[in-house]
Amino acid sequence: MRETRAIIERVRRVSNTLQQIELSVDSALSQYQPGQSIMAAPLDHYGWEPYLREHWIPVSMDGNQMVVELPVERVHAPGQVASLISPVGSPIPLRDRLHNLLLIAEDAMPTPLVWLARHVIKVGGAVTLVLAGQAIRYPLELLPPAVEIVLGETDWTWPEQVETTGWADQIVALAPSGTQLSVYGTLYDTLTQLRHHDVPDDFVFGLFYQAFTCGVGACHSCQITGRKKSLLACTDGPAIDLKKVRF
Numbered sequence: 484m485r486e487t488r489a490i491i492e493r494v495r496r497v498s499n500t501l502q503q504i505e506l507s508v509d510s511a512l513s514q515y516q517p518g519q520s521i522m523a524a525p526l527d528h529y530g531w532e533p534y535l536r537e538h539w540i541p542v543s544m545d546g547n548q549m550v551v552e553l554p555v556e557r558v559h560a561p562g563q564v565a566s567l568i569s570p571v572g573s574p575i576p577l578r579d580r581l582h583n584l585l586l587i588a589e590d591a592m593p594t595p596l597v598w599l600a601r602h603v604i605k606v607g608g609a610v611t612l613v614l615a616g617q618a619i620r621y622p623l624e625l626l627p628p629a630v631e632i633v634l635g636e637t638d639w640t641w642p643e644q645v646e647t648t649g650w651a652d653q654i655v656a657l658a659p660s661g662t663q664l665s666v667y668g669t670l671y672d673t674l675t676q677l678r679h680h681d682v683p684d685d686f687v688f689g690l691f692y693q694a695f696t697c698g699v700g701a702c703h704s705c706q707i708t709g710r711k712k713s714l715l716a717c718t719d720g721p722a723i724d725l726k727k728v729r730f
C-alpha cells in the first residue's frame with residue numbers, strides 16, 4: 484500500500500450516468516490486476532487534499548495509462564492531479580486453466596467486471612455476462628465485442644441458467660452493496676442444488692463493494708462474516724469465495 488500521484492489526461496462522458504477518466508499513473512501501478520482498485524483524493528490547484536477519499540475502480544490498464552469509470556456527478560478535468568492510495572483489494576483469483584467465465588451483474592453497473600472480462604478474453608478465454616435490472620443500462624459498446632451478453636430476470640435467473648452454470652469454470656457475481664449478502668446467499672443455494680451439493684472451492688465469487696471508509700484494512704467497516712473467520716472486503720476482497728461466507 485503506497486501513495487502515488489496521477490494526472491487526469493482525458494475525461495469522456497460515456498452515458499447519461501457514467502464518465503471514463505484516463506489517468507497517467509506511476510509505473511508501479513502497471514502490475515495491478517483485475518479486482519484491485521484505488522482510493523483517490525483529487526487535489527485542487529491549491530494542493531488541498533480531502534480527508535475522505537473516493538473509491539475508483541479501473542476498467543482498463545495499459546502501461547501507465549489507467550482508465551477508471553465514475554458517476555458523472557463527480558466533476559474532473561484534464562490536467563488535474565490526484566493523490567492515489569493503492570492497491571485496494573486483491574486480484575480476483577482465477578483458476579490456472581480457466582476457459583469459460585460467467586459474470587453476473589444485477590441492479591449494479593458492471594464496471595467492476597469490465598477489466599476482468601477484457602483480461603480473460605485477452606488470454607483466450609470465453610466470457611458470458613448476464614445483465615439484469617439496473618445493469619442493463621450499461622452502455623454495451625464499452626464491453627469487449629467478444630463478450631456474450633445475456634439478459635436476465637430481476638430474481639437472479641436467466642435463460643439457460645442450468646447450461647451456463649454447467650459451462651462455467653468460474654462465476655463472479657456483482658450485486659448492489661445493500662443486498663449483497665442476501666442475493667449472494669440465494670445464488671449460492673441455487674448453485675448448490677444445481678451441482679448436487681458439489682460446489683468446488685474458488686468456483687463462485689461475490690464482489691463486495693460496501694463503502695470503503697479507509698480501504699486499507701484498518702477500520703473494519705467492510706467486514707464480512709465468514710464460516711471460519713471474518714473477512715475484509717477491502718483487503719481479502721473484493722472477490723470473496725461464497726463458500727467461505729456465512730449467510
Ligand code: FES
Nearest residue numbers: 698700702703717
Ligand atoms: S474499508 Fe476500512 S477495513 Fe475495509
